[in-house]
Amino acid sequence: MNILVVGGDKLIYFMCRSFVNKGHSVTLINRDHEECRWLSRRLHATVVYGDGSDPRILEEAGAAASDAVVSVTPNDEDNLVICQLAQLRFGVSQTLALVNDPDHEETFRKLGVTAVSTTRILSNLIEQRVAYEDITNLMPIGEGKVNVTELELADDSPVIGQALHAVPLPENSLIACILRQGEPLVPRGATTLLDGDHVIAITLPDNHEEVMRLLTGDTYEH
16 A cells, blocks of 8 residues: 655654555655655655645655555644645545644544544543553544443452343443453353453443443442
8 A cells, every 4th residue: 555644753753664564655745854864764665855735745745646645744734734635636535634633623524534633532541541440451443433442350340240131231332352361252142241351342432431330330420
């Protein structure tokens, strides 16, 4: 896959290195000349010096031949313009913009640009991990619309000893997998939940807290 990335700093370096290590062809646009030199020495990628919001620079970087454009500059407006140019002028079907201000996220989506707010994602992750100490892993997917949570059932969990079909999970939530003594188990309705089970729960943001309370017995006060 040909990926065009616009931005700078260490975040861009590690992101592009990850893409390259997975076998993708990467082109990077950066407006800092010295940083371009630093990146070109360390990445097996094409590095283009210039402003990614300039259509001429995007054309020079091969935007029209890109499968995806990712814009992660510190400026939300630049990220929006870059992704819109990639879509409308160069016909790129897959674009992704970093949104530094989470209040801009919905605006980007209304304008047809997929947006990711690291501020919102990190704050949600921290809040949930602090609220429920039994959570061992929490990953938002689908642009934050779905949570996949790994949770260890302690001996005081109210669901210990219950068959899965007897656990009153809310609509649009699911226990997808159980890790029991290190072995994965795809549960059925008759599967009994045991102390020490690591359950993989799939929830939506609006029912995530309810499912966590149900599985842990903890009450989280906002």
